[in-house]
Amino acid sequence: MLIPQYITKRISAWIMLLGLGALLALVAELPYGGWLQIPILSIVWWRLRLEVPETAKRYFGLGLTFGIGYFLVGLWWLYISMHDVGGMNPILSGVAVLLLSLYMAMYFSAATFTIRYCKQSRIAGLLLAASWVVMEYLRGYIFTGFPWMGLAENQFNGPFALIAPIFGGLACTFLVVWTSWEILALRVRPFTSIITIFATIALTQLAGQGSYTKPFGEPISVRLIQGNFEQSLKFNPQAISQQIDFYVSEIQKQAADLIIIPETAFPWPQNNLPYGLLNYLQNYSNTSLSNLLLGLVGEARGDQEMQYTNRAIGLSPNTQPYQYDKVHLVPFGEFIPPGFHWFIKAFNVPLSDFARGSFDQKPFRIERKNQASVNATITICYEDVFGDELALRIRRSQEPVHLLINMTNLAWFGESQAPTQQLRLSQLRSLETGLPAIRATNTGITAVLGSDGKVIQTLPEFTQATLTVTIQPYSGQTPYVRWGNLPILSLSAALLIWGLIRHRRF
Structure with a gap:
């Protein structure tokens, strides 16, 4: 016994x-x-x-x-x-x-x-x-x-x-x-x-x-466009064309200080987008005085061949386009770690292999008529998991940062708890930095957070909708941003x- x-x-x-x-x-x-x-x-x-x-x-x-x-x-x-x-x-x-x-x-x-x-x-x-x-x-x-x-x-x-x-x-x-x-x-x-x-x-x-931070200037008007497009349509050229048309149409429906579409909302490589699309949107930015932030697949010349990047393009009135390439890539999701290419080929695993952006990329400048511009630090997808890296970017920035923007596409993860998990991460990042945050997503959770991390407004998940809201930029640095x-x-x-x-x- x-x-x-x-x-x-x-x-x-x-x-x-x-x-x-x-x-x-x-x-x-x-x-x-x-x-x-x-x-x-x-x-x-x-x-x-x-x-x-x-x-x-x-x-x-x-x-x-x-x-x-x-x-x-x-x-x-x-x-x-x-x-x-x-x-x-x-x-x-x-x-x-x-x-x-x-x-x-x-x-x-x-x-x-x-x-x-x-x-x-x-x-x-x-x-x-x-x-x-x-x-x-x-x-x-x-x-x-x-x-x-x-x-x-x-x-x-x-x-x-x-x-x-x-x-x-x-x-x-x-x-x-x-x-x-x-x-x-x-x-x-x-x-x-x-x-x-x-x-x-x-x-x-x-x-x-x-x-540790305080309001900066006047609130800005923001429009966050949640397309709610299934990830399974990413290889369907007709569906991709409809997705691009939807976002272009929604962008033009109403002007705002800042209009954002999610990560890879334009899922084709930048040079393969419809002819003149980015110029067309730049002209809209000039005439409407709206700043646009667009998620797409970028292209960068590597040592031997063209490489793709997970990119955000910023279009501001009468200025040169802004570009941010994702820095912290997802292992096996966005890049294949050294020594594992044989495994990917042997099992025919469908994975991406993107190029990495430089760490010291400038914040996106949101231009406003007769007012000081607002600078926003961009993160794409799970980059907002890394609080110390975000704090370091803000600390080393030569321009003051007033706002956090995360662009993501969680359609990869279906109806799971992944969106609520990442929302909590974004809330912690706002609290650590003392800065308000904007989350622009494809399927949710699209949200605007205050400088204390509390949710100001959200869109329901898995709906095609636009969140129109005003958000107050902040200036200053918390002790965590200074010390990490x-x-x-x-x-x-x-x-x-x-x-x-x-x-x-x-």
């Missing part, structure tokens, strides 16, 4: 952690998801503490199981893009999502090793939070990075979002993990832990009362060094 019970006990640990990971991802979509994730993490730490006597291999496997449950639920929409839209083999698509989840989970599991080696330390919660921050940072950089589904963006519906303008999203992550550990410590030192939890939340709310992740990474590194010294001493 002892052997079956032992085996059952071990299997139940795997199932429980897999379920907790899935639950952690599911509650992120709820109105108070950022709050709910904290007690769930406390249960995870409790379960992992029970496994401390076990081998390092089993401990790593249990942490990996928790991460796999989390990322499989959070990233399942990638299957839609690969299989339903991209035409990849269903088994291969499923395996790809599983392997990506496994890779992402490795960072989670590595961070939890702090529990194994510092279980009895009074600063175990701080060390766990520090290691989690370091792992999240590395997840955003290694192999070009994929920091999607971090704990920070969920804090927009949680207690710690207001620290983001000062120390960024990683600071939110630090406080989430530390607070969840303090909840676990209530059994051992209830008074100290209660004081710690309430003081941390109170100080965060107090710190969030500061204002340096403070929170320095704190985390110092804590881990201190913890290592204490561990070796005792």
Whole structure:
């Protein structure tokens, strides 16, 4: 009887952690998801503490199981893009999502090793939070990075979002993990832990009362055109022509300070667009005094051949066209990493291989008659996942930035939680930078956000409509824009060094 019970006990640990990971991802979509994730993490730490006597291999496997449950639920929409839209083999698509989840989970599991080696330390919660921050940072950089589904963006519906303008999203992550550990410590030192939890939340709310940016000039009028075109029509020339005609017609219906169409709304390469189209739209910009921002496929001359780019073209009254080429490309979605071309050819996987834009591209200048121009930093698709890169671009810009604009096409991911996930990311970026944001999408969520990240107005998903709204530009820089992740990474590194010294001493 002892052997079956032992085996059952071990299997139940795997199932429980897999379920907790899935639950952690599911509650992120709820109105108070950022709050709910904290007690769930406390249960995870409790379960992992029970496994401390076990081998390092089993401990790593249990942490990996928790991460796999989390990322499989959070990233399942990638299957839609690969299989339903991209035409990849269903088994291969499923395996790809599983392997990506496994890779992402490795960072989670590595961070939890702090529990194994510092279980009895009074600063175990701080060390766990520090290691989690370091792992999240590395997840955003290694192999070009994929920091999607971090704990920070969920804090927009949680207690710690207001620290983001000062120390960024990683600071939110630090406080989430530390607070969840303090909840676990209530059994051992209830008074100290209660004081710690309430003081941390109170100080965060107090710190969030500061204002680091201020309104700049008069509000601008904006029109965001949501075409709602299926991605499966991208290889249909007649459908593409109808899509281009729709956007051109909608652009001309009403003038505005700024009119935006989504990422690759003109899905043909720039030189293959209908003859004279961009000149025609430039003339409309001149006569209507409207600034236009157009998503299309750009072309750039490489070392040996012409390469394509994911491009935004800006047309302003009586000025030269503006051009922004996407910098941070999606691995396997927009470029093929070195060493993987053989795999793509062997399995006939339909993937793009775009050229990368330069990092120091100027902001888009929105011209206004008899008023100061407004400068907007452009991001395309998942570039707004990388908060530190956006902060660096704003910090290094020779012209002040007053507005964030994200152009995206989430038709790749069907009716999934991907649009709401990216909306939360955009909200965190606005909060970190203190700047309002515009999201122009094909299928949704098209939205306008205030400088505090709160949604001002949106369009319903999967509808063909235009959002007409005014938005107030802001000027100035938050502490996070000035410092980036340096403070929170320095704190985390110092804590881990201190913890290592204490561990070796005792």
